[in-house]
Amino acid sequence: MSASARYERAARRTQATGRVPALSVALRRADREPWIFTVGDSGNADFPLSPDTRFRIGSVTKTFTAVLVMQARDDGLLDLDEPISAYLDVPAHGDATVRRLLSHTAGFQREPFGDLWDTLVSPSAAELIADLGKAERVLPNARRFHYSNLAFAVLGQLAAHLNGTTWERLLTDRVLEPLGLHATTVRPPAQAAVGYVVDAYSDAARPEPNLDAAGAGPAAQLWSTAADQATWASFLVSPETVDPDGKVLAAATLDEMRWPHTTREEDVWAGGFGLGLMLAPQGKRAMHIGHNGAMPGFLAGVHGRRGGEDTPDGLGVAVLGSAGTAGETIELAHELLRLAVELDPAEIRQWRPAPPAPREYRSVLGLWWSEGSPFVFSWHDGALQARVAEAPADAPPSIFAPRPGEPDVLRTVSGREAGEQLRLTRDASGAVSSMHWATYRFTRLQDAFDGGLASDGSE
Known part of the structure; x- marks a missing residue:
């Protein structure tokens, strides 16, 4: 029928x-x-x-x-x-x-x-x-x-x-x-x-x-x-x-x-x-x-x-x-x-390769840690995005847009922490070495609030 x-x-x-x-x-x-x-x-x-x-x-x-x-x-x-x-x-x-x-x-x-x-x-x-x-x-x-x-x-x-x-x-x-x-x-x-x-x-x-x-x-x-x-x-x-x-x-x-x-x-x-x-x-x-x-x-x-x-x-x-x-x-x-x-479901749109992320954001992509939990930052549909690594697949990502004239300060325009700022900190080479999102610190390695690595335990 x-x-x-x-x-x-x-x-x-x-x-x-x-x-x-x-x-x-x-x-x-x-x-x-x-x-x-x-x-x-x-x-x-x-x-x-x-x-x-x-x-x-x-x-x-x-x-x-x-x-x-x-x-x-x-x-x-x-x-x-x-x-x-x-x-x-x-x-x-x-x-x-x-x-x-x-x-x-x-x-x-x-x-x-x-x-x-x-x-x-x-x-x-x-x-x-x-x-x-x-x-x-x-x-x-x-x-x-x-x-x-x-x-x-x-x-x-x-x-x-x-x-x-x-x-x-x-x-x-x-x-x-x-x-x-x-x-x-x-x-x-x-x-x-x-x-x-x-x-x-x-x-x-x-x-x-x-x-x-x-x-x-x-x-x-x-x-x-x-x-x-x-x-x-x-x-x-x-x-x-x-x-x-x-x-x-x-x-x-x-x-x-x-x-x-x-x-x-x-x-x-x-x-x-x-x-x-x-x-x-x-x-x-x-x-x-x-x-x-x-x-x-x-x-x-x-x-x-x-x-x-x-x-x-x-x-x-x-x-x-x-x-x-x-x-x-x-x-x-x-x-x-x-x-x-x-x-009569919506047609499944074909995935196609797209241009890479802008050079200034490529060092942001990948896994970051905050509050002991993993987050994945990625670039899709022309915007920087973030998701809790363990979030369900249908959970919408956070999407960021840079403030005018300030590429290292972005605003969360939708998703988790909507309205909050994401601040990027770069090392001497220009790569992003740490970030602060809604004031919480994001680092490449899992650390505690005192800055010590979780892998170091109590030593």
């Missing part, structure tokens, strides 16, 4: 067992045409189910808002570690920092003030901010993870305020248009699917109302297609495959967003959050990155895969369903990512 046939079978099983009226699925990777599949009935008499059918993506919207906030940071409009009161006039909770709001660790209550899910009336942008004084801080700042739609609603209004526009206009101009996500909209278009609640004890399905999130829109408002959202998932994990010029966000900023800031649970470290992104470890150094979404009548799973052996570049999946009761919809996104690596 081909990979696409296996994907289709998994989607059909999810639609049937999850009892999802309409399911739309897309898988994207940099080296293939997108795979798109739909099954079911849109519930829209004028627009039968097709790849262009639009679904509510709920909290996947938060990832877009997080990107807008990081754009503002990169534009010099805010500092992630400053309180929101430095940028926005709020009646309460102004000490919450932007970083804490992005990582759901600011302690904001889950929803905007009021009984939104009873009234189905969301506050305007102005009302949302004005009502912050009535909203609770349910946990102390930085105490632990607590998911908050209110936090992201405030972040969206913050980004809009700093740019002197609305969240909708900012999103369109700075993200949707540059990436060509033309099927992603704030309002439901004519080809929108109907969302349902499916009865637990029969096959009845009742249409759900379409809630306009209004001022809380930055947390959950968007509609989209599976194809658009698979592209978005690819952008989140491999921006170089979707936005090679960094028009939307620098790749280094997305690296920052993907770094874990908190676990979701204290005793089960199976998932966490970066800056606006859900993180789901998969073992063997692979990570699924993206977000789930839920609104009345709809569930969405939008995730990309990064790291791990055989993962293709730009691997992203979106699964959009028209039942708010089918958790299988979200799990299918993760299943398809795993299947893609199993059934």
Whole structure:
């Protein structure tokens, strides 16, 4: 059975067992045409189910808002570690920092003030901010993870305020248009699917109302297609495959967003959050990155895969369903990512000889000792690298870059001791005779902290 046939079978099983009226699925990777599949009935008499059918993506919207906030940071409009009161006039909770709001660790209550899910009336942008004084801080700042739609609603209004526009206009101009996500909209278009609640004890399905999130829109408002959202998932994990010029966000900023800031649970470290992104470890150094979404009548799973052996570049999946009761919809996104690596792995790149290391670094290469342990320094992909000699083969190396004009002082740009300096000391011949990395001494022979050789024992 081909990979696409296996994907289709998994989607059909999810639609049937999850009892999802309409399911739309897309898988994207940099080296293939997108795979798109739909099954079911849109519930829209004028627009039968097709790849262009639009679904509510709920909290996947938060990832877009997080990107807008990081754009503002990169534009010099805010500092992630400053309180929101430095940028926005709020009646309460102004000490919450932007970083804490992005990582759901600011302690904001889950929803905007009021009984939104009873009234189905969301506050305007102005009302949302004005009502912050009535909203609770349910946990102390930085105490632990607590998911908050209110936090992201405030972040969206913050980004809009700093740019002197609305969240909708900012999103369109700075993200949707540059990436060509033309099927992603704030309002439901004519080809929108109907969302349902499916009865637990029969096959009845009742249409759900379409809630306009209004001022809380930055947390959950968007509609989209599976194809658009698979592209978005690819952008989140491999921006170089979707936005090679960094028009939307620098790749280094997305690296920052993907770094874990908190676990979701204290005793089960199976998932966490970066800056606006859900993180789901998969073992063997692979990570699924993206977000789930839920609104009345709809569930969405939008995730990309990064790291791990055989993962293709730009691997992203979106699964959009028209039942708010089918958790299988979200799990299918993760299943398809795993299947893609199993059934259609990345090509193994041929090794080719490369130019030698620059002359000034050749005496660094090889085995060194520090704290009694062996490290191997090497030159690959145009950079000096280091690894603990006994590290697992899949452990990423530390990578160094020389400081401008100082070839003997390098900065660790990734891996172990990221950010720390590596200082080289040379002998009279110009060869490197010792090194200091993060202030620890590195020598060619195994020695103790007093400088004596370990092989000399206690003599």
